[in-house]
Amino acid sequence: MSPFTxxxxxxxxxxxxxxxxLGGMSEVWRADDEVLHRPVxxxxxxxxxxxxxxxxxxxxxxxxxxxxxxxxxVTQVYDYGEATLPDGSLVPYLVMELVEGRTLADRLTTGPLAWPEAVRVAGQVAAALAAAHRIGVVHRDVKPGNVMLxxxxxxxxxxGIATLAGPRHPLAGQTGELxxxxxxxxxxxxxxxxxxxPASDVYALGALLYRTLTGRAPLPVQTWEDVLDVQARRTPVPPLRVSGLPADIAELTLACLSPDPARRPTxxxxxxxxxxxQPADPPTAILPTLARPEHPPTLIERAPAAVRPVPAAVPQRPAARSNRLLGVLVAAGVALLLGLVGMLALDDSGNPPAAQRTTEAPVPESTAESSGPASATAEPSAPTTAPAPVTLRQLAAAFADVLAEAESRGEIDRDTASDLREKAAELDRGKPKDRAKRLAELRERVADAADDGRIGTDTAARLQDLLTAYAQSQGGRGDEG
Structure with a gap:
């Protein structure tokens, strides 16, 4: 019985x-955010x-x-909380963008999609995955039920949380992983x-597109026992026979389903x-994770009788507005922000960084996507190089971008990329006095990987340049007092 009413x-x-x-491990409610006055x-x-x-x-x-x-x-995640029930138990909950539509799974109950529509949907899912993979986020449960049309x-x-509400496979609990x-x-x-x-998401996308085109799964798999049986038998995926489907798209779909992750496309x-x-990703914002003050356990309380409902029934589109605003802010204030970024110790204080960054080069969004005086006056000429990272968070993000690009070109092995990405993300942890040591260790790891042939020389040089640019930015700020 649901604890919510x-x-x-x-x-x-x-x-x-x-x-x-309603699912086996979760339930979703339409709700009103009474602070921002929007449905969620x-x-x-x-x-x-x-x-x-x-x-x-x-x-x-x-x-x-x-x-x-x-x-x-991508459906935006807004908030996370834990509700304390009267019996003392906790219910974790997420607050997300409210999306109107129906799932791809519901649509497929009436049969497969025409191939142009199926490929278009797969392309949009792939764009979402590409943007997530660039910052190290893997979905892990791509399927028609998790795609909203x-x-x-x-x-x-x-x-990030789809698999938390799904069935466990037979190895769950044996490795400490979800x-x-x-x-x-x-x-x-x-x-x-x-x-x-990330290659596991690509496999799932291939299975999704195969089913969307044909109306059936690529392999006869319904249970975990079927998964093990298909692997043991090495059951091949039947060829795609869809009238009018371009041959290269059929080949790419089957490549996604390769048993070898290294053979799958990105x-x-x-x-x-x-x-x-079209470009794989429209301008995409990576939002900083802000430190949130501790608060007592959240209580579930009955709403007062005269709760004013939010009149808006259509979900807002914060991503588009925030991206346009981000473009204006980056264009108009990047020089000021670089001069006002706090001392190195601020990275450890939990305060948010002074500026957000985009996953693309720091070029403001085209004014073709927005109109009005703000966009007309805020567009400068496009810089040819990205600004030097001035915080450790920015350095880690820049590292992740270079590593993801190198992975897509096969210039670095996956384990090395994962190790360097993890070490870069750890730079702003611990005491400020230890950061110089961690930076030196990261520089050494990059050099060792290049010497061992585990990373391309161009990629290694770009990573070393980032470390050098960061070090110079810190020296410059120190000179300014």
Whole structure:
């Protein structure tokens, strides 16, 4: 029985209205955000997911990672909370963008899509995955039920936390990892313990597109036993026979389903081809993770009788507005921001960075996408090089971008990229006095990887340049006093 009912108030802010989805380990409610006056979706996870403190910490970490990404084809995560029930148990919940439409799974109950539409949807899903993979976020449960078809295109639901509400596979609990997903879309390598791999999302996308084109899964897999059986038998994927489907798209779809992750195309390549040559990603903002003050356990309270409902029924589109605003701010204030960034110790204080960054080169969005005086006056000439990173967070993000690009070109092995990305992300942890040592160690790791042939010389040089540029920016700020 659900612990939630209509008119319940969460965090003294979100008032539940009606349940719009129910699964084995989660339920989704339409709710009103009474602070920002907008409709939102509240996804409450089962209480057993909160019983284990380690699992609860993982849920928070996954939600925090997903909240850093805004993209037109991604459902935005707004907030995370934990509601305390009268019996003392906790219910973790996420507050997300409310998306109107129907899932691809619902659409497929009436049969496959025409191939141009199927490829267009797959291209939008691929664009969302490419943007997420660039910042180290892997979905891990791409399937038709997690793709929403809206008037403005497809949106991928539940980035970072989809697998928390899915069935566990037989190895769950043996490795300390969250090994969940959906059998028919489960990449073979995921049956072996190991870190999340972007190539696993590509496999799932290939299975999704295959089913969207043909109406059936590429392999006869419904249970975890079927997954093991298909792997043992090495069952081949039947060729795609869809009238009018371009041969290269059929080949790419089958390549996604290769048992060898290294032979699969990247999500960025799929987005470009399936999008008929359009860029893999529109301008995408990576939002900083802001330190949130500690608060007492959230209570569930009955909403007062005279709660004023929010009149808006159509979900807002914060991603588009925030991207346009971000372009104006970057264009008009980048020089000022670089001069006002705080001392190195601020990286350890928990304060947000002075400026947000985009995953593309720091060029403001085209004025063709917006109009009015702000966009007309704020567009400078496009810089040819990215500004030097002035905070450790910016340095880590720049490292991640270079590594992702190198991975897509096959210039670095996946383990080395993962190691360097992780070490870069750890630079702003611990005491400020230890940071110089960690920076030197990272520089040494890059040099060792280049010497061993595990990373291309051009990529190694770009990473070393980033470290040098960061060091010079710190010296410059110190001279300014």
């Amino acid at each position: 209509p008119t319940l108030r969460l965090h003294d802010r979100y008032v539940l209205r009606e349940r719009i989805g 979706a509240v996804k409450a996870l089962a209480t057993q997911l909160a019983a284990d403190p380690q699992l609860r910490a993982t849920i928070q970490r996954e939600a925090r990672a997903a909240a850093r990404l805004t993209h037109p084809n 809206t008037e403005t295109g497809a949106k991928v639901l539940d980035f 090994m969940m997903g959906t059998p028919a879309y489960f990449a073979p390598e995921r049956m072996t313990p190991g870190p999340a791999n 999500a960025a390549r799929l987005a470009t081809r399936f999008g008929s040559g």
